[in-house]
Amino acid sequence: MSEVKFSKEHEWIKLEGDVATIGITKHATEMLGDIVFAELPEKGSNVEKDGTAGVVESTKAASDVYTPVSGEIVDTNQMIVDDPAKINEDPEGTAWFFKLKMKDTSEMDSLMNKDEYDKFAKESGS
């Protein structure tokens, strides 16, 4: 069973083989409010751990989306570009952002598990 991990920038990441699916957490969407715009990285592009890999905008502000791991973008979710409100509805399910082929799956090790993330989110409040 693949485990879902979490970053301090409020992304979730699910690894299957060497392909990671990445999105933003429910907690992040609650902080952002109504999301009205999403921009995703280009397929085939390479992204670096902790680098920007997209943008979400709520009615209030724009926020960068970071990638918690490095790799090549192999798929992006056009559904959330066409209908950004889906991100508020199902952030940790159908409203994933992108999939990438990881170069080094050990990058997963430093990320938080669900309990650690829940505690982090509660304490940081942001």
Next chain:
Amino acid sequence: MEIKETSLINLHKSHGAKLVEFAGYNMPIQYSEGILNEHKFTRSNCGVFDVSHMGQLFIYGGDDLTKDLEKIFPIDLQSLKINQSKYSFLMNDNGGIYDDLIITKINNSYLIILNAACKNNDFKIIKEKLKDKYQLELKENLSLIALQGPGAKNVLEKVIPEIDKLKFMHGGEFKFNDMNIYITRSGYTGEDGFEVSIPNEIAENFTKVLLDKGSKLIGLGARDTLRLEAGLCLYGNDIDIKTTPIEANLKWAISKKRIDDNYPGSEIIKKQITLGVKKLRVGIKPESKVIARANTKIFNKENEEIGKVTSGTFGPSVDHPISMGYVDNNYSLIDTKIFLEIRGKKVSANICKLPFYQKNYVKEI
């Protein structure tokens, strides 16, 4: 400095408000339903806004006061009827805007509604210009509650039946719980609506009654998307001390009768009306779904910088991103193609007419 609270603070909290500091006040940016729902509810029904942070300046005096205020504000106050309101500006000698405001003539006094962040400075300037001839009061004991939306009249009528006779930009004195309240038919969302000036001690009760009649509390977040769709300026973003009313495309608010008179900035205003302006406030619509927020740089086809965005958001009722900003007047015509620099990329956009959303004001009844 201590953060102030309005008399509705407990009501905000009990409705799940996310509170933020705004102009020194702890104010609700949104409630539990969120900005999009609050926005749409106001456009379709009736939103209730706590705008008690805004200044309510009363100046007491008769005909002399009218003449003296005309030396400060570029509007025809002599023709203003009792209980009639007008939009105006407090300007410096260069025509720069200290604040935009609403003046209402009341029996032997004027009520001026000021922006929260500007009110103390406005008070100082106005008091100085009036040379202590009149009594001025920036009332802290009054709250200001706005009802906005096509359902506003129906909601308020259930509480104060007499308000159905109020015309747009007119006001009157009414009673709630045997206390005097002053209501104007006005607002800042592009919808029909009312602003109620009410003693602090009954403001919460009054608002609860409005909510019982089917209205909902709306936060500052939706207030911003509503006013931007209506093409209305936010002081500090779209207008400030460095812009004049003419540059801000608000010439309509300068009374024609007053153009040749003296008031702060009158020479520059007259010059700009006659000769035109270098930069002009315009509406901007990106061609894609990307949002151009304040400070986004604007370019022409030749890649020359021609202006800057001053407000931008997603317009929930327009269902498209919308912005306002200033461009070189050569590029201010509707449908002019421009480019916005967003996160390092140039995004195409067009100058478009304001408002983005057609107003629903009730002018005649």
